[in-house]
Amino acid sequence: KNQVEQSPQSLIILEGKNCTLQCNYTVSPFSNLRWYKQDTGRGPVSLTIMTFSENTKSNGRYTATLDADTKQSSLHITASQLSDSASYICVLRGNQGGKLIFGQGTELSVKP
Amino acid sequence: GAGVSQSPSNKVTEKGKDVELRCDPISGHTALYWYRQSLGQGLEFLIYFQGNSAPDKSGLPSDRFSAERTGGSVSTLTIQRTQQEDSAVYLCASSFGPAGGPVQETQYFGPGTRLLVL
Numbered sequence: 001k002n003q004v005e006q007s008p009q010s011l012i013i014l015e016g017k018n019c020t021l022q023c024n025y026t027v028s029p030f031s032n033l034r035w036y037k038q039d040t041g042r043g044p045v046s047l048t049i050m051t052f053s054e055n056t057k058s059n060g061r062y063t064a065t066l067d068a069d070t071k072q073s074s075l076h077i078t079a080s081q082l083s084d085s086a087s088y089i090c091v092l093r094g095n096q097g098g099k100l101i102f103g104q105g106t107e108l109s110v111k112p
Numbered sequence: 113g114a115g116v117s118q119s120p121s122n123k124v125t126e127k128g129k130d131v132e133l134r135c136d137p138i139s140g141h142t143a144l145y146w147y148r149q150s151l152g153q154g155l156e157f158l159i160y161f162q163g164n165s166a167p168d169k170s171g172l173p174s175d176r177f178s179a180e181r182t183g184g185s186v187s188t189l190t191i192q193r194t195q196q197e198d199s200a201v202y203l204c205a206s207s208f209g210p211a212g213g214p215v216q217e218t219q220y221f222g223p224g225t226r227l228l229v230l
Contacts, residue, residue, distance in 0.1 A: 002154075034218075043116070043203050043221025044155070089155070093217070100219070102147075104154035 003027050004103035006090050012109045017080055021106045023073040023090030035064050035075045036089040038105070044089055047075070080110045114138075116222035118204050124228045125194055133189040133225045137206030144187050145207075145219060146179055150200040158202075161187065162209065194229045201226050 005024045013019050025033070032051050036044035048057040048064040050073075056065045061078045077084055090103040117136045125131050137144050146158040157171035161181045172178070176194075181187040191198055205219040 004154075041223070043205070043223050045221070046218050049218065100145075100155075100157065102155040102157075104152075 002104070003101050004090055004092055006088075006103040006106050008106060009104070010107040010109070012111060013080055015080060015082055015110050015112050019077050019080060019108065021075045021077075021088050021090075021108070023075070023103055025071050025073070025090070025092055025101075025103075027092045027094050027101055028071065029095050031093040031095050033064075033066055033073050034091045034093075034100075035062070035073075036091060038087040038089060040086070047088075077108075082110050082112060084108060085110045116204055116206055116220050118202075118222040118225050120225060121223065122226045122228075124230065126230055127196060128193055130190065130192045131194055131227065133191075133202050133204075133227070135187045135189070135204030135206075135222060137185065137187070137204070138220055139185075140208070141206035141220075142184065142209045143207045143217075143219075144181055145205045146187070146189050147203040147205065148173075148200045149203055149224070155203065158189070191227075194227075196229050199227055199229045 003026050007022045032049050034049045035047045037047050038044040047062050048059050050057045050066050063076045066073045087105040087107050089105040092101045116138055119134045142163045144161040147155045148158055149155050159172055159179045160168040176192045179189045201224040203221055203224045205221045207217050207219045
C-alpha cells in the first residue's frame, strides 16, 4: 500500500467551478506536507507547505487543509481557470532523512 | 540562470547504450535531488546530495544507475546499459538544504529529461 494515496486519479470540471482534491497518508510522524502543481512537460512547482501542527494554508485560489487525526489533506481550488489544468501532487517529508514521499497525483482538467 | 536547468531535454537511445543526464541547480543551493517519473506514475526518489556529505543512494533501482555532483554544483546521472524500462522523465531538484524550515528546504524542480529507450 502506498504511503501517500491521492484521489480522484483524474477530474474534469468546468471553468469557474470549485473542486477539492484529496490526499490520504500513512506516514507518521512527518515533518511537513506539501502540494505541488505540475504542468504537462514541466517540473513540479510548490503551491503550499504545512507543518504537522498547521490546519490550513492558502495561496491565492488554492487552499490546503490538514487533519492529522484522520491523516488526510485536501487541496481546494476556487473559481477554477483553464490554467489550473495540471497534475496536483501531495508530498510528505518524513521526520527522518531528506527524502520526500510523493503521491501519484490527481490529473485535473478544466474545460471552458 | 534563475532556475534549475537540465539537459538534454529529450534523449532517445538504443537498448544497451549508456546515457548521461545533466542537472544545473540553482546557484547557492546545497541540496540536489534526482527523481524518476514514469508514465502515469508518481515521482520516484533516486538519489540525494547534501553539501559535502556522502550522497543518499537508497533510491537507485540498480547498479546500472549512478550519479555524481562535482564541486557541489552540477550533477550528472548516468545510466549504463539502458533497458526499455528505464524510459521515463528524469527530474532534478535543488534546495537551500534539508534543515532550517520549509523555506530553506523547498525544492525547485527542473523541466526534466525525457528518456526513451528503444
